[in-house]
Amino acid sequence: MVFFCSCTQAQTTSSDQKLTGDIKNDLISLLPSGTVQADIIDSVRQNPRQMELTKKLQSSIAQNYEWFVDYMKAVPPGEKMPYHVKLGLTKEEYTELLGFMNNIEMVSTGTENISVQIKNDVIYFKSQNKLSKLDSLTIDLKNNMVSFGQIKIPFADKLNITSDKNVLKSKWMGYSWILEEPNDLDANALKDLNSLKMRQYKFTIGKLEKSGKTYMSLKGREIENGAKTIDFELPIQF
Template sequence: MQAQTTISDQKLTGDIKKDLTRLLPIGAVKADIIDGVRQNPRQMELAKKLQSSIAQNYEWFVDYMKAVPQGEKIPYHAKLGLTKEEYMELINFMDNIEMVSTGKENIAIQIKNDMIYFKSQNKLSKLDSLTIDLKNNMVSFGKIKMPFADKLNITTDKNALKSKWEGYSWILEEPKDVDANAMKDLNSLKMRQYKFTIGKLEKTGKTYMSLKGREIENGTKTIDFELPVQF
């Protein structure tokens, strides 16, 4: 008998329009809301110490981060509030962090005139304001327009999803590159960041989708949410 190839077995094609219609099947899907993190008490203790120290040495931390290439781990420093052994222990925890489901919710997906629409409720009700314009390769959240940013190819399973995966992202970031000096003066900081990510997990064949939004006005967060799901 020759095995049939299902959608979950197929790799993404690189054709964004085709891939999105595969990743987002028309109809209702039951999605896991994966906004929980598997943690143990020791990990929580070390993370709390680190966060407290960063808060107390915020200006130093901003300067220190300038020298760290994007995507690389922060090198150890005593001002991080941990011993070197504790810091390496926390890094090891972070390398093995795992996102877990905190519940399930139905998402209805509709495609009409090259537009993808979503309908959900409760925790995922914000998805009602999300649309994907397949023709113009643009994602909108209400009046927020997120242009296409990048194709993603995660080649290791050492990540919070515990799987290799590939997909796409759309991002709005204003201002585009926040200067480290601007981060020092939090009282006058004004910025907004929105990001939509979608991809396919190699291990399970499931769709991973995430919508994030954050706005800061005069140093105060006025909007801050993240909705990661998989189905």
């Protein structure tokens, strides 16, 4: 179940340019050298009723976890989960919650400056505080590889979001890089949480059609013997 800021002259210029499909050139357009002030959009706007229904759903899933894992197997990718009484809500409440989820909007919790440098076909970042993890992020333009420290995150897909009914409230185009280990993790493995070992990293970047701004997100999660050892998400917009 993710955004605003003041921009430099370079960002104003790049906002008028559309993505071309050439990943290297598009990344340079989205991330021109210089310093930007980015909004950290890591909070969701919810009303009390939405929070109440979400809490009931989460509680029921926790109590019926193995059933939930099996139930999700039958849901096609990208499809909404159909109603079931074990979700802990009435059918009317579930319909109401889906309505809220269709209108989720991420909001800014603050801003930070980010320095972007391009050197020898590699993009480097420098920031601080909540965005200090970006210091470990690099993008190899020549080999189309994102790195987070020693972790290599390979290119995954081009993105073309054709509806504005999403948390960004805009149509947008961009790219994603994803690392998932093991890459053949199935639903049955999720049942035995005590022995679960996995790591997932994802980098996403794109241009919002409505504002012309750059959206960027870095996510990381590692689980060792069922316990989260790393879990972060850094969605920003500038």
